[in-house]
Amino acid sequence: MPQMTMLQAINDAMHVAMERDPDVVMLGEDIGKKGGVFGATDGLYDKFGALRVMDTPLSECGIIGTAVGMALYGLKPVPEIQFLDFIYPAFDQIVSEMAKMRYRSGGQFTCPMVVRSPSGGGIRGGHYHSQSSEAYFAHTPGLRVVMPSTPADAKGMLLASIFNEDPVIFLEPKALYRHGKQEVQEGWYTTSLDEARRVREGDDVTVVTWGAMVPIVEDAAGTAAENGVACDVIDLRSILPWDYDTVLDSVRKTGRLVVVQEAPRTCGFASEVAATVAEKAIDSLEAPIARVTGFDTPFPYALEHVYKPDKKRVLGAIEFTARWA
Amino acid sequence: MAARKASAKAPAAKRRAAAPDPYAVGPLGLFQLVDEDGKAVAQVPELPEGLPERFLEAMLFQRALDQRMLNLQRQGRIGFYGTAKGQEGATLGSGAAFAPEDWLFPALREGAVALWRGMALEHYIAQCFGNGADPTHGRQMPCHYSDRGARYVSLSSPIATQVSQAVGAARAMQVRGEGQHVAGAWMGDGATSENDFHAALNFAGVWKAPVVFVCQNNQWAISVPLSMQTASETLAVKAEAYGMPGVRVDGNDVLACYVAVAAAVERARRGEGPTFVECLTYRLGGHSSSDDPTKYRDESEAAIWEKRDPLLRHRAWLTAEGRWDDAREEAFLAESGKRITDAIATVEAAEPVDRATLFTDVWATMPALLADQQRRLDEDLPV
Ligand SMILES: Cc1ncc(C[n+]2csc(CCOP(=O)(O)OP(=O)(O)O)c2C)c(N)n1
Ligand SMILES: [Mg+2]
Numbered sequence: 001m002p003q004m005t006m007l008q009a010i011n012d013a014m015h016v017a018m019e020r021d022p023d024v025v026m027l028g029e030d031i032g033k034k035g036g037v038f039g040a041t042d043g044l045y046d047k048f049g050a051l052r053v054m055d056t057p058l059s060e061c062g063i064i065g066t067a068v069g070m071a072l073y074g075l076k077p078v079p080e081i082q083f084l085d086f087i088y089p090a091f092d093q094i095v096s097e098m099a100k101m102r103y104r105s106g107g108q109f110t111c112p113m114v115v116r117s118p119s120g121g122g123i124r125g126g127h128y129h130s131q132s133s134e135a136y137f138a139h140t141p142g143l144r145v146v147m148p149s150t151p152a153d154a155k156g157m158l159l160a161s162i163f164n165e166d167p168v169i170f171l172e173p174k175a176l177y178r179h180g181k182q183e184v185q186e187g188w189y190t191t192s193l194d195e196a197r198r199v200r201e202g203d204d205v206t207v208v209t210w211g212a213m214v215p216i217v218e219d220a221a222g223t224a225a226e227n228g229v230a231c232d233v234i235d236l237r238s239i240l241p242w243d244y245d246t247v248l249d250s251v252r253k254t255g256r257l258v259v260v261q262e263a264p265r266t267c268g269f270a271s272e273v274a275a276t277v278a279e280k281a282i283d284s285l286e287a288p289i290a291r292v293t294g295f296d297t298p299f300p301y302a303l304e305h306v307y308k309p310d311k312k313r314v315l316g317a318i319e320f321t322a323r324w325a
Numbered sequence: 326m327a328a329r330k331a332s333a334k335a336p337a338a339k340r341r342a343a344a345p346d347p348y349a350v351g352p353l354g355l356f357q358l359v360d361e362d363g364k365a366v367a368q369v370p371e372l373p374e375g376l377p378e379r380f381l382e383a384m385l386f387q388r389a390l391d392q393r394m395l396n397l398q399r400q401g402r403i404g405f406y407g408t409a410k411g412q413e414g415a416t417l418g419s420g421a422a423f424a425p426e427d428w429l430f431p432a433l434r435e436g437a438v439a440l441w442r443g444m445a446l447e448h449y450i451a452q453c454f455g456n457g458a459d460p461t462h463g464r465q466m467p468c469h470y471s472d473r474g475a476r477y478v479s480l481s482s483p484i485a486t487q488v489s490q491a492v493g494a495a496r497a498m499q500v501r502g503e504g505q506h507v508a509g510a511w512m513g514d515g516a517t518s519e520n521d522f523h524a525a526l527n528f529a530g531v532w533k534a535p536v537v538f539v540c541q542n543n544q545w546a547i548s549v550p551l552s553m554q555t556a557s558e559t560l561a562v563k564a565e566a567y568g569m570p571g572v573r574v575d576g577n578d579v580l581a582c583y584v585a586v587a588a589a590v591e592r593a594r595r596g597e598g599p600t601f602v603e604c605l606t607y608r609l610g611g612h613s614s615s616d617d618p619t620k621y622r623d624e625s626e627a628a629i630w631e632k633r634d635p636l637l638r639h640r641a642w643l644t645a646e647g648r649w650d651d652a653r654e655e656a657f658l659a660e661s662g663k664r665i666t667d668a669i670a671t672v673e674a675a676e677p678v679d680r681a682t683l684f685t686d687v688w689a690t691m692p693a694l695l696a697d698q699q700r701r702l703d704e705d706l707p708v
Contacts, residue, residue, distance in 0.1 A: 061489065061524045069490035070497040092483055102687070106460045106462050
């Protein structure tokens with residue numbers, strides 16, 4: 001099996017999807033000849049041409065609005081929003097149109113499409129190249145919101161998203177684009193959009209996270225293990241709909257929960273995880289639920305390293321929770 | 326409404342004078358075939374057999390249906406309604422110019438087009454009742470129709486979102502090599518201020534997409550007059566900035582609307598790209614059942630436009646042509662009234678929407694999280 005970075009795996013998934021189905025089209029800013037600002041769409045334009053790999057005018061509202069029309073007509077469009085921070089002009093099309101089309105038409109019209117966008121910090125991009133906005137979308141029934149954390153998951157989840165009937169917000173943690181290589185199966189395969197992934201088994205503390213926080217949590221869990229605390233680490237992979245059964249099973253085993261997210265704290269998805277566990281498994285809890293999150297500030301430029309949860313903060317929360325009696 | 330210069334000329338001899346070209350009139354003029362008195366001011370091109378009569382019937386029908394639906398709202402039997410009163414010519418003239426295979430993306434006053442294209446009257450009415458007879462399960466407020474068979478795409482409330490979607494569908498036709506199909510997008514004058522409008526026209530111009538934009542300029546966006554919506558001399562002229570022709574039509578002249586939009590549809594079908602058609606019309610009624618226009622507009626303005634009623638004009642023309650008479654109208658109205666009455670009775674007798682439809686069609690298959698919520702509701706509050 002070839003070794004790939006997440007970026008290569010995403011690119012490979014799009015090659016596979018476009019070869020498999022002529023209805024799969026890409027559109028976005030600079031995705032054609034340039035191959036995207038991160039190179040995610042590299043080589044697609046040369047292989048599939050300008051009609052299927054479209055460099056669009058600079059309008060997110062237009063990119064998503066036209067993609068919705070393409071999906072209605074029967075294509076499987078995969079629009080790219082260059083940075084998640086620039087998705088807001090398209091928010092209306094996503095929330096009011098793409099997400100609600102099936103429901104409001106009684107299933108007569110649907111929007112099978114995937115909005116890809118690099119998300120989160122990691123490139124010293126300040127306010128507008130760094131945000132983690134998954135919670136805005138997770139608040140929208142009808143959308144699938146997913147975020148892989150490994151190259152193999154990225155490819156399998158992207159293929160599953162493109163060949164899925166629902167509209168998907170596919171968030172690519174840009175900090176992990178070139179984080180490391182992993183063996184990635186060649187050709188066609190899909191990875192479930194309905195199941196969380198158990199990253200590490202342990203009986204002492206459940207740690208739930210997703211996206212770019214996964215390797216940070218893994219690192220912290222490794223150190224915790226050396227200190228005698230065994231973490232059950234769960235990568236949610238899908239934020240909406242999310243697999244709470246896996247989380248609840250784990251908490252029933254460990255009795256302790258830490259949730260780690262890069263996004264700001266208030267109304268982040270970690271809050272939903274905490275609330276659900278409190279509702280459905282309060283009897284199992286032996287310690288307060290801990291959240292490790294970004295702060296309720298804009299994403300900073302110079303202080304990015306302070307803002308983003310790091311190993312130290314995660315480890316601190318794990319140990320605090322493990323020790324609580 | 327400035328009369329076209331050409332209108333002063335005597336109608337050309339009956340034999341095959343060239344039909345006037347809406348494109349030649351341009352975005353600052355006003356393309357017209359029949360004037361306010363029902364007199365042809367230019368050669369009316371040959372139209373499909375029976376089409377002018379069908380136009381009058383459909384306009385009469387819509388006027389009657391709108392009045393009945395508004396009455397139902399006043400009686401508290403439906404929650405809301407918005408009429409197309411005064412705009413039937415622009416609505417039907419433009420809507421009829423598309424073929425059954427074309428995809429239509431309506432705004433809020435094109436329900437008559439859905440019926441024209443075969444949507445069941447019962448479904449139209451049931452959507453407004455929002456009961457079990459509604460194929461969309463009462464999920465939207467009234468006047469938000471959706472009909473797959475008619476290729477009439479589900480309408481949402483947010484203004485102008487459908488315009489860029491139409492461009493996307495047109496682009497999809499190009500990608501699939503189905504450019505013989507065309508997409509149509511409707512919008513009001515107010516909609517021309519929205520992001521989606523500009524994005525849509527811009528993308529359509531760049532892609533040379535097979536799409537026709539029809540703007541129903543009824544001169545009001547709820548209480549905001551056109552002069553406060555734009556400083557542009559006309560709406561049609563905006564098209565030029567996006568590299569496509571703009572055409573301005575007398576929207577109360579159903580034949581002119583049909584001819585202009587049909588020309589634009591044919592142009593798109595030939596692969597020559599998009600056209601923007603502004604239909605100058607007037608909203609004779611309130612914005613909707615929730616609106617009282619006396620608060621913001623002078624009723625003398627409406628009175629002027631009452632005289633320009635597209636229905637009166639088309640009836641006068643048809644009658645002068647010897648193709649319509651009072652007896653035919655009476656019979657048609659009587660039969661339509663009965664059809665509407667029967668359909669309302671059938672629909673109103675339907676069951677309320679099934680509570681289970683609250684949870685279906687959100688995602689393609691119901692996820693565990695939603696199934697849980699439904700189960701919880703059913704335990705707490707059994708049906
Ligand atoms: C994005 C958005 N903003 C505001 C509204 C409320 N609203 C509904 S209709 C309307 C006016 C629309 O005017 P116009 O586009 O001219 O269409 P008309 O009603 O005249 O047919 C407004 C402001 C809305 N539905 N969507
Ligand atoms: Mg208006």
